[in-house]
Amino acid sequence: MCSKMYSQQLGELSDGQFQAALEHFQLGKFVRAQAIPFGNFGQNVFVTSTKGEYVLRGNPHFAGQFSTEQFYTKLLHERTEVPVPWPYYIDPTTKIFGWSYVLMPRMEGLQLADDEVRKQLKPAEKRAIAKALGENLAQMQELTWPFAGRYYAASGKVEPFDLERELAWPVPVSSSRLLSFDHARAVSYADRVVARIIHKLKDAQAYSEHTTQSDITWAEEYIASAQKALLEPFKPCLVMEDYKEGNLVVTQHGADWRVSGVFDLMEAHFGDGxxxxxRAAAMYYDEDPELARIFVRAYLSRRPPRPGFEERFSVYMLLDRAILWNFFQYSKMRWWDESWTFRDWASRYVSLEAMGLS
Structure with a gap:
């Protein structure tokens, strides 16, 4: 029986295992599997059967990852026109691979996570794709909820944000450092955002000397200047928290491009859209500030900004940068000046003016 190493995360898999997974959901006979050379975590494999093209996603990062992704994917499928991989089949058992797995349809379109694909795109095509991403994000946010909160697989429902669980997410509270709350504390979306920024930065201090108290004070000054803006009412909607080119595919329609598939919803919740x-604005800014401008303007053309947008933009960008910075410090990843602290790295992103978007 033929076996092959597909990724560090999934390990060596055999054709027989793929066949057993397909049979479990009556998805035809196994034809071939293809390792995916792009993406950060190596959870996915392209699988072809006699009934179609699929993605096998395995070895979840945390308990409830797949049921969380299934929950938000189902809602997007049922309540919006956003293309998502549905049905999203979950086998919670470990008997085939040694871990639970998902099988879902492979979405048609260009894989923008593939650097080789992006290298082939012309400047005009990149601009059209940035516009499509902004419009698609607005469309995703047609999925709303009565209150801000997160889906919890253990309860099978969306629950309002609780500060202790939110700071520990996605691991259990007992596994997280720096937490010492004696009981649950309900928290507003704005307070959750602020608490996560400070928590991520303080946690990053344990991994290197590149997060200083001065960095935290700098972040707190931005937060303080946005207090009024953060209190501006909003209708809670889907927030993916990892919306970027790498988590979707696109197709061309004449001179226009459209998002033809969105996936990887494990960090999703309901909050301020x-x-x-x-994330996408920062990544576009690094490549070409004009792409960032096109992306943001396309979004705002569909979802006009509320009062205080500029101040909230700074705080939400701080949160995104703090999440990534924490991960980079923990993982010992760095491709910038070794002497830089968080402020040195993040300051170019945290205002509309700094990014040339004002």
Whole structure:
């Protein structure tokens, strides 16, 4: 029986295992599997059967990852026109691979996570794709909820944000450092954002000397200047918290491009939709500030900004940068000046003016 190493996360898999997974959901006979050379965590494999093209996603990062992704994918499928991989089949048992797995349809379109694909795109095509991402993000946010909160697989429902669980997420509270709350504390979306920024930065201090108290004070000054803006009412909607080119595919329609598939919803929750501008805007800014401008303007053309947008943009960008910075410090990843602290790295992103978006 043929076996092959597909990724560090998934390990060596055999054709027989793929066949067993397909049979479990009556998805045809196994034809071939293809390792995916892009993406950060190596959870996915392209699988072809006699019934179609699929993605196998395995070895979850945390308990409830797949049921969380299934929950938000189902809602997007049922309540919006956003293309998502549905059905999203979950086998919670470990008997085939040694870990639970998902099988879902492979979405048609260009894989923008593939650097080789992006290298082939012309400047005009990149601009059209940035516009499509902004419009699609606005469309995703047609999925709303009565209150801000997160889906919890253990309860099978969306619950309002609780500060202790939110700071520990996605691990259990007992596994997280720096937490000492004696009981649950309900928290507003704004307070959750602020608490996560400070928590991520303080936690990053344990991994290197590149997060200083001066960095935290700098972040707190931005937060203080945005207090009024953060209190501006909003209708809670889907926030993916990792919205970027790498988590979707696109197709061309004449001179226009459209998002033809969105996936990887494990960090999703319901909150202020403006927060989902941060990651893609920063990545576009690094490549070409004009792409960032096109992306943000396309979004705002569909979802006009509320009062205080500029101040909230800074705080939401701080959160996104703090999440990534924490991960980079923990993982010992760095591709910038070794002497830089968090402020040195993040300051170019945290205002509309600094990014040339004002």
């Amino acid at each position: 403006e927060a989902d501008l941060s």
